Amino acid sequence: MTPLRRYQGSALLVSMVFVxxxxxxxxxxxxxxDANVQIASNQHKGNCAFNxxxxxxxxxxxxxxxxxMLSSTPPSTYFxxxxxxxxxxxxxxxxxxxxxxxxxxIPPVDLDAxxxxxxxxxxxxxxxxxxxxxxxxxxxxxxxxxxxxxxxxVRPYEHPIFDFGMxxxxxxxxxxxxxxxxxxxxxxxxxxxxxxSSTTAVxxxxxxxxxxxxxxxxxxxxxxxxxxxxxAGDQGQTAIDNHVTIGxxxxxxxxxxxxxxxxxxxxxxxxxTTDTSKGMTITNALIKAGTNPxxxxxxxxxxxxxxQQPNQVTFDRNVSLQGIMVANGDVNNPGTNQILxxxxxxxxxxxxxxEYDAIRHEVGSSILAPGFSxxxxxxxxxxxxxxAVSGVxxxxxxxxxxxxxxxxxxxxxxxxxxxxxxxxxxxxxTKVPAGFDTxxxxxxxxxxxxxxx
Numbered sequence: 001m002t003p004l005r006r007y008q009g010s011a012l013l014v015s016m017v018f019v020x021x022x023x024x025x026x027x028x029x030x031x032x033x034d035a036n037v038q039i040a041s042n043q044h045k046g047n048c049a050f051n052x053x054x055x056x057x058x059x060x061x062x063x064x065x066x067x068x069m070l071s072s073t074p075p076s077t078y079f080x081x082x083x084x085x086x087x088x089x090x091x092x093x094x095x096x097x098x099x100x101x102x103x104x105x106i107p108p109v110d111l112d113a114x115x116x117x118x119x120x121x122x123x124x125x126x127x128x129x130x131x132x133x134x135x136x137x138x139x140x141x142x143x144x145x146x147x148x149x150x151x152x153x154v155r156p157y158e159h160p161i162f163d164f165g166m167x168x169x170x171x172x173x174x175x176x177x178x179x180x181x182x183x184x185x186x187x188x189x190x191x192x193x194x195x196x197s198s199t200t201a202v203x204x205x206x207x208x209x210x211x212x213x214x215x216x217x218x219x220x221x222x223x224x225x226x227x228x229x230x231x232a233g234d235q236g237q238t239a240i241d242n243h244v245t246i247g248x249x250x251x252x253x254x255x256x257x258x259x260x261x262x263x264x265x266x267x268x269x270x271x272x273t274t275d276t277s278k279g280m281t282i283t284n285a286l287i288k289a290g291t292n293p294x295x296x297x298x299x300x301x302x303x304x305x306x307x308q309q310p311n312q313v314t315f316d317r318n319v320s321l322q323g324i325m326v327a328n329g330d331v332n333n334p335g336t337n338q339i340l341x342x343x344x345x346x347x348x349x350x351x352x353x354x355e356y357d358a359i360r361h362e363v364g365s366s367i368l369a370p371g372f373s374x375x376x377x378x379x380x381x382x383x384x385x386x387x388a389v390s391g392v393x394x395x396x397x398x399x400x401x402x403x404x405x406x407x408x409x410x411x412x413x414x415x416x417x418x419x420x421x422x423x424x425x426x427x428x429x430t431k432v433p434a435g436f437d438t439x440x441x442x443x444x445x446x447x448x449x450x451x452x453x
Contacts (some may be wrong), residue, residue, distance in 0.1 A: 329371015
């Protein structure tokens with residue numbers, strides 16, 4: 001057999017082998033393509049379900065962020081109180097497509113019924129962790145589901161009023177050359193003025209030197225700077241344009257719970273029979289209503305001084321407040337209630353001693369007298385917490401450290417006379433000062449975010 005005849009038909013055989021191989025490859029590629037299409041479809045469905053879960057989570061967080069419970073609410077009833085609050089809020093706002101059952105479940109909610117996008121949710125509190133609300137959101141799409149879990153912590157409400165160094169319902173008059181500084185940052189010396197009944201919200205008769213911004217709620221009000229103006233490093237009209245804002249949203253003025261402190265006034269009772277002609281140290285004391293005492297000597301106040309209304313309390317000499325001064329006046333009807341300090345004034349922490357152990361956790365406040373006006377005729381060197389009064393008047397050329405917010409509940413002007421320098425240290429101040437732990441709200445814990453499959 002010749003070589004040529006020996007290889008006849010081999011080309012056909014090789015071609016057929018290649019056809020078989022390529023056909024197998026084509027089938028395999030087609031199968032892979034189908035699998036990829038299925039994977040992509042599943043990925044798309046999973047992503048849609050995840051996005052729907054995210055949408056549901058945003059809905060739940062929005063309504064839960066509006067929950068505000070009284071601080072007296074027992075932890076054992078947190079869950080029922082939260083559920084009732086959300087249910088009432090949904091009803092009050094005529095929300096019909098989202099509902100919350102008494103057990104904390106949210107039935108399926110259509111996000112896009114035509115395309116099959118939906119979510120459902122659940123809230124839950126474990127009895128072993130009464131201060132943590134668990135929130136679950138399950139998104140669904142085309143038979144695929146994804147679930148997200150986060151946690152919201154039940155914590156004391158931080159009132160926005162404490163975002164300012166001074167906050168006053170009435171206007172504020174600086175009759176001299178005021179200096180407001182922030183110890184660490186400019187915002188510590190921010191000023192808020194409601195000034196609802198006065199078109200002159202801020203009056204400065206001398207030179208102005210402010211670190212912080214000035215926010216005024218009354219959109220018809222203005223400022224009257226009669227001397228040189230320096231605010232946060234800017235001068236003149238530039239300072240006013242950049243750092244004075246008129247027509248800001250109003251800020252609520254929370255009233256402290258002064259009655260809470262009566263339990264600590266277990267020491268001296270000061271009444272008409274008390275000799276106040278000499279210097280004295282008073283410990284966890286109570287001034288009886290209608291006493292109107294005048295302390296002629298220097299006074300050291302240790303622990304709590306609780307003043308009943310009506311009263312006009314006068315300190316003719318120096319006052320060292322080592323604790324909190326509390327007065328139970330009516331913020332809406334202060335009458336003639338007054339605290340007058342004619343000498344120097346300074347505050348500080350509680351002294352050492354077991355008699356103060358029960359109140360050491362009550363920190364962040366110095367004077368809580370929302371139904372009393374306060375007048376300081378001498379120098380004041382330290383206010384180591386919130387001062388909350390109805391009418392405030394400072395005199396003297398003081399250089400004071402303020403570790404908190406000065407609050408004036410009165411519509412009458414807050415007055416600062418002389419060349420007063422107030423240095424605000426609010427970076428280190430207490431976020432929820434004593435007396436203002438009034439409500440509980442839900443704070444999102446970002447580190448708790450997780451996927452639940």
